[in-house]
Amino acid sequence: MTAVSDRAILPRIQRYRHSLWLLARRDLRVRYSTSALGYFWSILDPLVMAGIYLFVFTQVFNRNVGETPYIVFLLTALLPWMWFNGTISDCTRVYLVEAKLIRSTKIPRTIWVASLVLSKGIEFIASIPVLALFAIFTGATLHWEAVYFVVAIILQAILTVGIGLVVAPLVVFFRDLNRAVKLVLRFLFYASPIIYGVTDLPAELHVLAAFNPLSGILSLYRSAFFPNQLDAFTVLIAAIMSVVILAIGVLVFRRTERAVLKEI
Amino acid sequence: MATDSSPVIEVENLGIRFRRNRKSRRNFKDLFAGRNRRTLSGEFWALRGASFTVGAGEAIGVVGRNGQGKSTLLKLVAEVILPDEGSVRVHGGVAPLIEITGGFVPELTVRDNVYLTAGLHGMKRAEVDARFDEIIDFAEIRDFLDTPYKHLSSGMKVRIAFSVISRLEEPIMLVDEVLAVGDKGFREKCYRRIEELLAGGRTLFFVSHNENDLRRFCTRGLYLNKGELVLDASIDEVLKRYNADYAEV
Numbered sequence: 036m037t038a039v040s041d042r043a044i045l046p047r048i049q050r051y052r053h054s055l056w057l058l059a060r061r062d063l064r065v066r067y068s069t070s071a072l073g074y075f076w077s078i079l080d081p082l083v084m085a086g087i088y089l090f091v092f093t094q095v096f097n098r099n100v101g102e103t104p105y106i107v108f109l110l111t112a113l114l115p116w117m118w119f120n121g122t123i124s125d126c127t128r129v130y131l132v133e134a135k136l137i138r139s140t141k142i143p144r145t146i147w148v149a150s151l152v153l154s155k156g157i158e159f160i161a162s163i164p165v166l167a168l169f170a171i172f173t174g175a176t177l178h179w180e181a182v183y184f185v186v187a188i189i190l191q192a193i194l195t196v197g198i199g200l201v202v203a204p205l206v207v208f209f210r211d212l213n214r215a216v217k218l219v220l221r222f223l224f225y226a227s228p229i230i231y232g233v234t235d236l237p238a239e240l241h242v243l244a245a246f247n248p249l250s251g252i253l254s255l256y257r258s259a260f261f262p263n264q265l266d267a268f269t270v271l272i273a274a275i276m277s278v279v280i281l282a283i284g285v286l287v288f289r290r291t292e293r294a295v296l297k298e299i
Numbered sequence: 300m301a302t303d304s305s306p307v308i309e310v311e312n313l314g315i316r317f318r319r320n321r322k323s324r325r326n327f328k329d330l331f332a333g334r335n336r337r338t339l340s341g342e343f344w345a346l347r348g349a350s351f352t353v354g355a356g357e358a359i360g361v362v363g364r365n366g367q368g369k370s371t372l373l374k375l376v377a378e379v380i381l382p383d384e385g386s387v388r389v390h391g392g393v394a395p396l397i398e399i400t401g402g403f404v405p406e407l408t409v410r411d412n413v414y415l416t417a418g419l420h421g422m423k424r425a426e427v428d429a430r431f432d433e434i435i436d437f438a439e440i441r442d443f444l445d446t447p448y449k450h451l452s453s454g455m456k457v458r459i460a461f462s463v464i465s466r467l468e469e470p471i472m473l474v475d476e477v478l479a480v481g482d483k484g485f486r487e488k489c490y491r492r493i494e495e496l497l498a499g500g501r502t503l504f505f506v507s508h509n510e511n512d513l514r515r516f517c518t519r520g521l522y523l524n525k526g527e528l529v530l531d532a533s534i535d536e537v538l539k540r541y542n543a544d545y546a547e548v
Contacts, residue, residue, distance in 0.1 A: 057419060058419075061407070065404060065406050135400075138401060139379060141378040293380075297318075297380060
């Protein structure tokens with residue numbers, strides 16, 4: 036656009052990848068070097084939530100949504116939700132927290148969102164053994180649909196980067212937005228098939244729910260243990276929505292980048 | 300100093316505007332407005348209409364009073380802010396000695412921080428390995444390799460930061476008034492390092508208020524006043540004009 040340097044494209048991509056890796060590693064190191072329990076914290080949060088829902092829906096109410104074993108059903112969606120939720124809430128602070136570094140290096144500014152998605156994604160992958168443990172103890176059967184995990188991870192990464200690229204720059208100008216984001220995230224938690232399944236919604240909400248890209252993505256994760264949660268239409272819409280949101284994210288980011296750099 | 304004919308920095312009609320008042324109202328519309336919109340009332344041009352080229356191996360000092368656009372120009376050349384008008388073309392990598400401690404993480408050790416910061420500025424791991432001892436010895440910090448960065452004294456923080464950035468093998472050096480910190484001995488060491496790099500053919504872009512420093516390193520000066528490039532000449536001429544303009548103040 037304006038600031039052009041005539042370095043070749045390939046080294047630029049390599050440098051971006053190298054920096055991405057360095058930043059993700061830095062985030063993980065900082066998180067784990069400052070807490071004694073380290074890894075345990077990142078799985079404790081979803082476990083406590085799963086425990087609460089398990090208690091409420093199996094002991095207090097009579098559960099008629101989801102599938103059995105319910106704990107496995109919950110965790111297959113809760114763990115990816117933690118990735119999504121954690122990344123987006125951190126995105127609301129990222130340009131403020133990293134301001135000094137952004138003012139002194141010219142790494143492409145998308146990296147701040149991308150490195151968050153990556154470091155939280157690594158934590159998510161590191162939490163999968165917990166899911167496996169619960170699956171083994173409760174005797175849930177793993178189906179071949181488990182390969183969709185990879186598709187789900189890719190789609191979720193696309194979606195999260197897209198939303199992050201919208202949220203991160205806008206928060207720099209509208210500080211209130213981080214409260215709004217918190218509210219929307221809470222709403223989204225219940226509006227997404229986490230404590231219930233996509234198939235539990237009334238038929239007339241089915242199409243509407245599909246436009247929440249998390250519906251399709253979470254049902255892909257779930258199909259590893261519960262293949263009948265998979266719904267081709269929902270997944271297709273989720274894929275389209277994710278790509279569209281990424282495109283919007285890139286657009287918003289480009290239009291606001293100049294102003295963000297002046298502001299921080 | 301031999302000056303190559305091929306330019307390494309080309310600045311053309313460069314302009315950038317800022318808001319006068321941080322609190323002035325912003326709405327979605329002007330946030331998304333392109334770079335060709337007209338100037339709004341709450342904005343001013345920090346720099347406008349600056350054009351110049353810098354050849355390889357030149358040492359340029361930027362002169363001007365506070366708030367006349369010196370640091371803005373430096374940041375534009377470092378490409379850490381983007382212009383509203385015109386363009387900056389930088390051919391080759393840049394070692395920005397601007398907010399040098401910015402990339403350092405308080406919780407991580409000196410060792411980790413060296414790899415992190417050098418890496419973010421584009422050094423590969425093997426290159427950092429090769430230069431690690433040099434970096435540590437220059438900063439005189441060998442006993443603190445595994446100390447968290449936050450426990451270093453402020454002098455040590457600046458020393459290690461300067462040491463890392465000044466070891467980047469980039470052809471262009473941008474120096475903001477970072478060297479105002481640190482004790483006399485180390486400052487002299489930094490200056491010698493800059494001279495060494497200059498002798499090695501690097502291009503220097505230097506912002507300072509200190510006349511002695513400017514004369515010591517620079518051969519050419521850029522004089523900025525009220526966001527305009529007033530004079531582009533030898534450093535002696537530029538300083539003479541600058542002093543004449545502010546003689547009575």
